[in-house]
Amino acid sequence: MRQTTRRIAGMTLAVAMSAGLLAGCSKGNEEQTGQGASASTGASQGASSASTQPIALEWLGYDSYGQPDPNSSVVKMVEKKFNAKFDFWYVDSQKWEDNLNVRLASGEMPDVLKITNRQNLPKYVSQGIISPIPMETLEKFAPTYVKFLNENYPETWDGVKYQGNIYAIPMTNLNGSYPTVVIWRKDWLDKVGITKVPETIDEYEQAFAKFRNDDPDQDGKKDTYGLSDFALPNILGAYGYPGISDFKGAAKGDASKSIQFTMKDDNVVIAAIQPEMKEALATLQKWYKAGLIDPEFVTSENTTGYWADSQAFYNSKIGITGMSMFYHWRNELNPDIPDDAGGGQYKAFKESVPSGEAVFGVPAVGPNGAAGTPMWDTASHPIAITTQAMKDPQKLELLLKMIEAACTDYEYYLTLTNGQKDVDWKLDEDKFINLTASDTLAEANVKGKNVLNAKVSYDPFIKKRDAFDYQFADKYAKIAGYSAVYVPNVEAYGKYSNTLNKLTVDAYFKIITGGADVDAFDKYVADFRANGGDELEKEANEAYKTMVGK
Amino acid sequence: MRHRRTTSDTVFLVFVYAFLGALSLASLLPLMQAITISLSPPEVVNSYGFHLIPTRFDFAGFERVIHYDTIWTAYGNTIVRTLLGTAITLVMTFLGAYPLSKRTLPNRKLWTGIVVLTMFFSGGMIPAYLLIKNIGIMNSIWALVLPGAVSAFMLLIVRNFIMALPESLEESAKIDGANDIVILFRIVLPLSLPIIATVGLYAGVGHWNAWFDSMIYIQDERKQVLQMILRKILLEGQDVSAESGSGVHAQAVNSETVKMAALVVSVLPILFVYPFLQKYFVKGTLMGSVKG
Numbered sequence: 001m002r003q004t005t006r007r008i009a010g011m012t013l014a015v016a017m018s019a020g021l022l023a024g025c026s027k028g029n030e031e032q033t034g035q036g037a038s039a040s041t042g043a044s045q046g047a048s049s050a051s052t053q054p055i056a057l058e059w060l061g062y063d064s065y066g067q068p069d070p071n072s073s074v075v076k077m078v079e080k081k082f083n084a085k086f087d088f089w090y091v092d093s094q095k096w097e098d099n100l101n102v103r104l105a106s107g108e109m110p111d112v113l114k115i116t117n118r119q120n121l122p123k124y125v126s127q128g129i130i131s132p133i134p135m136e137t138l139e140k141f142a143p144t145y146v147k148f149l150n151e152n153y154p155e156t157w158d159g160v161k162y163q164g165n166i167y168a169i170p171m172t173n174l175n176g177s178y179p180t181v182v183i184w185r186k187d188w189l190d191k192v193g194i195t196k197v198p199e200t201i202d203e204y205e206q207a208f209a210k211f212r213n214d215d216p217d218q219d220g221k222k223d224t225y226g227l228s229d230f231a232l233p234n235i236l237g238a239y240g241y242p243g244i245s246d247f248k249g250a251a252k253g254d255a256s257k258s259i260q261f262t263m264k265d266d267n268v269v270i271a272a273i274q275p276e277m278k279e280a281l282a283t284l285q286k287w288y289k290a291g292l293i294d295p296e297f298v299t300s301e302n303t304t305g306y307w308a309d310s311q312a313f314y315n316s317k318i319g320i321t322g323m324s325m326f327y328h329w330r331n332e333l334n335p336d337i338p339d340d341a342g343g344g345q346y347k348a349f350k351e352s353v354p355s356g357e358a359v360f361g362v363p364a365v366g367p368n369g370a371a372g373t374p375m376w377d378t379a380s381h382p383i384a385i386t387t388q389a390m391k392d393p394q395k396l397e398l399l400l401k402m403i404e405a406a407c408t409d410y411e412y413y414l415t416l417t418n419g420q421k422d423v424d425w426k427l428d429e430d431k432f433i434n435l436t437a438s439d440t441l442a443e444a445n446v447k448g449k450n451v452l453n454a455k456v457s458y459d460p461f462i463k464k465r466d467a468f469d470y471q472f473a474d475k476y477a478k479i480a481g482y483s484a485v486y487v488p489n490v491e492a493y494g495k496y497s498n499t500l501n502k503l504t505v506d507a508y509f510k511i512i513t514g515g516a517d518v519d520a521f522d523k524y525v526a527d528f529r530a531n532g533g534d535e536l537e538k539e540a541n542e543a544y545k546t547m548v549g550k
Numbered sequence: 551m552r553h554r555r556t557t558s559d560t561v562f563l564v565f566v567y568a569f570l571g572a573l574s575l576a577s578l579l580p581l582m583q584a585i586t587i588s589l590s591p592p593e594v595v596n597s598y599g600f601h602l603i604p605t606r607f608d609f610a611g612f613e614r615v616i617h618y619d620t621i622w623t624a625y626g627n628t629i630v631r632t633l634l635g636t637a638i639t640l641v642m643t644f645l646g647a648y649p650l651s652k653r654t655l656p657n658r659k660l661w662t663g664i665v666v667l668t669m670f671f672s673g674g675m676i677p678a679y680l681l682i683k684n685i686g687i688m689n690s691i692w693a694l695v696l697p698g699a700v701s702a703f704m705l706l707i708v709r710n711f712i713m714a715l716p717e718s719l720e721e722s723a724k725i726d727g728a729n730d731i732v733i734l735f736r737i738v739l740p741l742s743l744p745i746i747a748t749v750g751l752y753a754g755v756g757h758w759n760a761w762f763d764s765m766i767y768i769q770d771e772r773k774q775v776l777q778m779i780l781r782k783i784l785l786e787g788q789d790v791s792a793e794s795g796s797g798v799h800a801q802a803v804n805s806e807t808v809k810m811a812a813l814v815v816s817v818l819p820i821l822f823v824y825p826f827l828q829k830y831f832v833k834g835t836l837m838g839s840v841k842g
Contacts, residue, residue, distance in 0.1 A: 065782075067771035092778070102675055102679045103679075446619075
């Protein structure tokens, strides 16, 4: 992005304040603003006068791990195909909000904007940054995509609506339709004489007890445990919707991991305070006292590196792990990739324990028949069009045409996501072969990969491209899962979520480790409700009902 | 001349040395761990326990870091930024502090007050952003070196340092026929070397480590500073949302080795410069802290 001097006045309080502040020293600029954004600036402003001229799009519809090279073949190809010109915004992906907010507040705006945090959507609407997209326009220019969403991911529309209007184009996440996995040490099960991978909570318990006492790693020391923190949501799931979906995340202060919304009798409720969690915690406390749970679960089994790594599992300390995706633990090799070593975590495990064997299991089935591991969201970051771009209807049309093309033309889609044909990838008859699979996310962005597909991830194409992986997923990862109810942003969440997260984490850890009696759960629930939990539940329920229109 | 030690002296010294020894170990061990991990294969990194001495070598981490294209342009940018920024800071700070240290300066209290005032108020990020944008230094190195060129705190330290120099020195120089410029360059500057080294090191390390301004003001990846790029490498594997929706092969698996290699690469230059500046540094801070 080069500097643009276009500014839209009076957008946020911040701008108002700073504009006032600057009025004294840069009068010229203020006058420009009054005249409307475009005319006086020297920046590339050729759009829309004649139809033969390319449509200029300021593009922030991607993940921005690296700065796209405007001369890369992918970008050139798309520009030619649609007679467009892209001006890429580059916003640091790790500090996305800080960075973007400053630029938005100073009056700069891209044309196409990815919304990383859906809770920001109402804010962007009230600040006049994003514009509603009429359903008719969507259906007119992107019929295949709209049909795909309606048939497979109708729930994703809820996340982009505000007061009944659609403000962004939903993007989907195929992996989110597979629950997080359950991984067992098969060689341990064999050693302690269990032939069937455990399925019920009782079978789980028996296996864990044997892992603890029968020295499955045969080093003569009683230094093995059944489980650590990654498997806890699975155990909670045997009783009902897991109150905490990620113990490490919640303990680090991420409230979205402990405040999970679920439906009960047509009402939105908070999972962590449901009575069935008391039962679950009682079981965990019993296990902890019996020594089945690694006492170091408090500091997580992932002690270093990539989040899905489980050092406790790699070091033969525990016999079950989970919380990651099927592709992390893929234990079958893809015959089409010469040096394939399986999923990244499976590979790391094999490097640490060459004789070890890791297999996929199923979530524990509890006394009432409940079972499941937490699932990721099926919605990915939606793509919005800004008020600035709406001044020129061609821009929205162009964006939608680009999205439509990405789900109707397989080779075009491959180019968008994987780079130049015969350089970055090739088709061997119908088989997709990735020639630059080792590119990092940043390198991929520079080459123009995953930049102009507007985050479209069209299932039929993905399953065709990564056929082996999804066949594997369908075989092993089609297990029971809990998916969260999407609840729109409510004020109480911002107000209370940190306190409530802290309460929940404290209570859960204390009860599991025996630091508090199981009955302390009742006091926790009362505290939770009194400290804003009730208000949050009520607001969430109302917001949900308004959103779905009940 | 040898001083005879009493028992209590010995006990005291043992304690002092033990404490200092523990302190230096506490800072050395993590560094050794980082260096070892940067050189080790993944199975060693994933195993439990300390890794203080590398047992098996694997340079994959360094290879990855070194082949990270933008890291070299970023290195260059950081070096230029540090040199330019430090030079500007030194000149400006000194030129600001010298007059303020002179008792003969009219309204000296007022000027000092104005400088001190800036320590209590700041405009905030968005006004700063607008300012940078509107004076037209956005996306250039000036956005990194100009806004923080003079720190009020440093200015006061330097002022106090110069005030502590005996005035009679300057008087005698004047009697010998030196004018103000000569006094500044021949008398005051040479005597101020410790404080110059201090300010230079503070500013230099500050510029070397800074990344936030670069993130906000620099929108072109090729103009980013080193720390920004390293930060990206460090955090790249942490982002779960990086995986959602981008297919199974786009995993950002980034081993600890790469991160530690990045860390070592960034730490080395300052590590080499520091020992040579340290003696001035100690002197400079101590003397600057004497109130005048």
